[in-house]
Amino acid sequence: MAPINKAASLPSARAHPLTIETTEYPTAGNGEVVVKVAATAVNPMDWYIQIMGEKLFSWLKYPYIGGSDVAGTVTEVGPNVNNVKVGDRVLGLAAGFAPRAGGFQNYVVLEAGIVAPIPADLDFTEASVIPLGISTAACGLYQKNFLALDYPSVTPKPNGKTILIWAGSSSVGTNAIQLAAASGYEVFTTASSKNFDYCKSIGASRVFDYHSETITQDLLEAFKGKQCAGGYAIQLGSEKIVFEVVAKSQGAKFVACAMQPNDVPEGISAKMVFGSTLKDNEVGPIIFQQYLPAALAQKKWQPLPKPLVAGHGLEKVQDAIDKGKSGEVSAQKLVITL
Known part of the structure; x- marks a missing residue:
């Protein structure tokens, strides 16, 4: 029965x-x-x-x-x-x-x-x-028609590229920071000042206050001399700033968005992420079968x-x-x- x-x-x-x-x-x-x-x-x-x-x-x-x-x-x-x-x-x-x-x-x-x-x-x-946090993060970061980053490893090696993740203390942001760091990327993120230490503890190298009136200029300054791997706009309303930073930085010109992107500037590509599409391609097994079990077992994932x-x-x-x-x-x- x-x-x-x-x-x-x-x-x-x-x-x-x-x-x-x-x-x-x-x-x-x-x-x-x-x-x-x-x-x-x-x-x-x-x-x-x-x-x-x-x-x-x-x-x-x-x-x-x-x-x-x-x-x-x-x-x-x-x-x-x-x-x-x-x-x-x-x-x-x-x-x-x-x-x-x-x-x-x-x-x-x-x-x-x-x-x-x-x-x-x-x-x-x-x-x-x-599950949903890591899936949504991974869909934006790794799928071939999104940022197509290097896959994560429990023994990552720095690859010399920097990614911008907006809203690092959110559920998706938290997972995106950990994944990007595990893939060898330097991570710049944004958060309110009370969550700066939190974002750094999960792998962000620099955290910027998204309430700051000079946030766009601060990020552009930080990306000078960096090879940009693209951006992930997670917070509603953040996409325009992320577009500008990615457009004016050297490197990849793609932004993954948690929202439907509008008014995408020339020279930039942007698409909305759906958090479950990795189940239909190679990214699902790479995250859930290859990377995450080992990362959890070795305490490499928080x-x-x-x-x-x-x-x-x-x-x-x-x-x-x-x-x-x-x-x-x-x-x-x-x-x-x-």
Whole structure:
């Protein structure tokens, strides 16, 4: 007899609160695993979907089960899966918009290519902050039609190039800094002054205050004599400054954007990043199967931003979404334990 599965779902567009209901226990198909979720994190996308509904994604089907970040234990392995086995402790990206693939439930189906085993001493709450942040960072940094950087290594060698990552203390920024540093790049980033030390502790060589009136000039000055590897504009409204710095610096002329880029200056290319597209190319396995398991095992990867546990049980998912939406959480990621 299959275990009982429950989910926190959005019954219709813009409904509030989420409803807790029994849902189908999933089975693993080809290249898939079923994970019993121990911790799941909330992300801005979760509250944007609830607030905006069809204005954001007109194709969403309801009831909709959200949640992209999960950590837990593998309970079933489908055909052609060889990177994890039943009983393994893992983290993974819940990358689908289908009900069986949403993280806000007790049992979720994940694609094995975007699942990574985690060490025995890594708490599930810490592991759950990683998947979407590292995926979105990696999509912008490594995909061939984005920045196409050198891949990360647990023994990186400096390559003499410098990248600009705007909003270094954000979830995506935190992961992008760590990845870029692990790929041998010098990292310049921006943050509020209270998060300067945080950004340096994860690999940024210089941090600039994005509240400064001279931020553009400061960055242009810093890039003089540097070989620019491009930029990653993570914070809404930052793209124009990143465009200018990359345009006027020597080197690559590409900016990965967390938003739809508009008014891109001549000589610069820019594209919006979707955090799950790495599942369809070589970047997913490189990050989740080759790099991350070794980096976690060797303590070369910091699971950040730190988890802030908002409660236990699916009933607390809505509380966590509301807290995230309020904007009162900084340099932390809200997590629910199950």
